[in-house]
Amino acid sequence: MRLLLIEDEKELADALSGALSKRGIVTDHTTHLADAFELTRQNSYDAILLDRRLPDGEGLTFIPMLRRTGTDTPIIVLTARNEPLERVEGLDLGADDYLGKPFLVDELMARLRAVLRRPPSLTELQISVGRMVIDPLHLSVTVESIPLDLPRRELLVLVALAKRKDKTVLRSTLEAAVYNYEEEIQSNALDAHISRLRKRLLDAGAGITIHNIRGVGYLLKEE
Amino acid sequence: MRLLLIEDEKELADALSGALSKRGIVTDHTTHLADAFELTRQNSYDAILLDRRLPDGEGLTFIPMLRRTGTDTPIIVLTARNEPLERVEGLDLGADDYLGKPFLVDELMARLRAVLRRPPSLTELQISVGRMVIDPLHLSVTVESIPLDLPRRELLVLVALAKRKDKTVLRSTLEAAVYNYEEEIQSNALDAHISRLRKRLLDAGAGITIHNIRGVGYLLKEE
DNA sequence: TCCCCCGTAATGCTGCCGCAATCTTCGCGG
DNA sequence: CCGCGAAGATTGCGGCAGCATTACGGGGGA
Structure with missing residues (x-):
């Protein structure tokens, strides 16, 4: 947000x-x-x-x-x-x-x-993907009712992807979701977050995969 | 675009x-x-x-x-x-x-x-063809709600064809949609993209065919 | 003080994409 | 109906850009 x-x-x-x-x-x-x-x-x-x-x-x-x-x-x-x-x-x-x-x-x-x-809000209250439920307003994530706590930046990436699940999210959109424009990043910080997030999701058995669309962005879907 | x-x-x-x-x-x-x-x-x-x-x-x-x-x-x-x-x-x-x-x-x-x-805009927000839905602004493509990730150039070709579905798109128009005039191509790169795109669409069961109009261009329609 | 987040950068790898060779299809003229 | 040339289809190959992963270290919170 x-x-x-x-x-x-x-x-x-x-x-x-x-x-x-x-x-x-x-x-x-x-x-x-x-x-x-x-x-x-x-x-x-x-x-x-x-x-x-x-x-x-x-x-x-x-x-x-x-x-x-x-x-x-x-x-x-x-x-x-x-x-x-x-x-x-x-x-x-x-x-x-x-x-x-x-x-x-x-x-x-x-x-x-x-x-x-309040409607019309694009912000859904609950997003269900795989075995996860994501609450973008409270920023909470559970896997089969068991809460999963993620580092802040990984969490933001996850929410941004989940909000548009099954659709491509442009790389730039993800960057905007995680950083404000005073925080510049010059490295592959986003890639690193994605990588670490993937690992955590796998360990937690979230039933979710994050795909890369080369040259475009990322996409989250159920496995 | x-x-x-x-x-x-x-x-x-x-x-x-x-x-x-x-x-x-x-x-x-x-x-x-x-x-x-x-x-x-x-x-x-x-x-x-x-x-x-x-x-x-x-x-x-x-x-x-x-x-x-x-x-x-x-x-x-x-x-x-x-x-x-x-x-x-x-x-x-x-x-x-x-x-x-x-x-x-x-x-x-x-x-x-x-x-x-803003109307009147030729750029629709969503294009439906066959079993596909294409979002040309977010560059995302789904087949029956299942996301399909395409390489960038194939994606651009598909969007260009879908925007004018059932109508012939000139070969030169397609080239313009994928390359700017600094990127010269001297081979049949476009043909190759079309070919690979066809294969992917077939595999995904997109319900779409791409026809060639000899000497003119290509045309996308539902099968 | 300890722990963990997170930015950075090095390393290795994947797969896109331009190219070209080969095969196929199409249309026209004889 | 047949033959020929041009346009298109397909596919393997190689280079390389973009991505994945991971180790490292600074820094902030408990």
């Missing part, structure tokens, strides 16, 4: 990015609305976290701006104050939810799940 | 061509508007990537020039600066989208998909 965080308090932003990263969420961060707009044009996010007070204006103005482009990416508004009036304001403008600072990361996670669960 | 890239920075152009090639996109490249115009007369492109600053003039002038000939090929403008004003400028002249440099190739891919998705 990939989020855009629009927030000018650097400390909060860093802490949040770190916490989300541990939960398997890739976060792009910006402090200005102008950049944010550009980023939404360039990437496809699962959700947007939007602060209200920003250096170049009131965050809420961003919402109609974005909606006008036809994007319906869920937006969760972050605000220091927590009054009902402000909440209505945001929601009227097309925000999907609202979170008062300070907040627990787990509360944010819960709201994220709630927001992503 | 075939693109025309009009861009004078050689490094960027080469890198981009390479990256697109890995995503199954054939790119023709030129640095001058004059050549570009000629190329659009000779070839049919799915989209055009247009830089603004070019040795022989402002790139935007190309847009009305092209539109006047009745071509509605989508144009994506590449620009170093990223200001709203410039965006409007381009869009008013008939560009379909714009992209600020530097950009990620995946941003470009997303925009391409968006632009090609």
Whole structure:
């Protein structure tokens, strides 16, 4: 899952990015609305976290701006104050939810799940492949009801493949699912993850194989 | 899919061509508007990537020039600066989208998909033939929901034929779909691809046949 | 401090793909 | 109806790009 965080308090932003990263969420961060707009044009996010007070204006103005482009990416508004009036304001403008600072990361996670669960969401709640069940929102994986814990990056690769099971996933798509654009990789890190993931899946008897399509990408299917 | 890239920075152009090639996109490249115009007369492109600053003039002038000939090929403008004003400028002249440099190739891919998705587009999102379903944008092929992985060049041939199923596709069109004009071929490489593709389709029970029209080209139809 | 994740790079291997040789099919003219 | 030439079909081969695997070491968390 990939989020855009629009927030000018650097400390909060860093802490949040770190916490989300541990939960398997890739976060792009910006402090200005102008950049944010550009980023939404360039990437496809699962959700947007939007602060209200920003250096170049009131965050809420961003919402109609974005909606006008036809994007319906869920937006969760972050605000220091927590009054009902402000909440209505945001929601009227097309925000999907609202979170008062300070907040627990787990509360944010819960709201994220709630927001992503709404149709039309491409995010399925459960994906069944082979003997595995994958929950892309909670990032949990079980083999015949026995939980399997995978390293974070391998997990992200697996989820990205599972979401499009039986279909080719371009190499570049996988890279985007695992890294944000500050983390450059210049080696075969992705290949290595795939290799290690394969091994783990085999050991766990997951009933899944990952195939390579030479020059195109990878594909996950039941064996 | 075939693109025309009009861009004078050689490094960027080469890198981009390479990256697109890995995503199954054939790119023709030129640095001058004059050549570009000629190329659009000779070839049919799915989209055009247009830089603004070019040795022989402002790139935007190309847009009305092209539109006047009745071509509605989508144009994506590449620009170093990223200001709203410039965006409007381009869009008013008939560009379909714009992209600020530097950009990620995946941003470009997303925009391409968006632009090609707009009606009236010849590029269908899903093509059904025989027992196959082909997704030309994600480059995935399934036979009765079972994924079929094809080598890149065979895949490109198949997509080109499927896009015009039941109609003859000129040999030269197929060559253009698989090779850019820097990759010369002097043998019957295309014939070889067709042959191997046929074999694979047969083995997979795709319910498709590829016929030859002697001296003209090939034709794909359900059996 | 220990452990494990994860990026890096070296190594070996797979199979794509261009090429060309050989065989087959097609269409035309006599 | 037959023969001939051109176009296409098929297949083996070799080079090489892309991928798989694994060992190593830095670094961060418990």
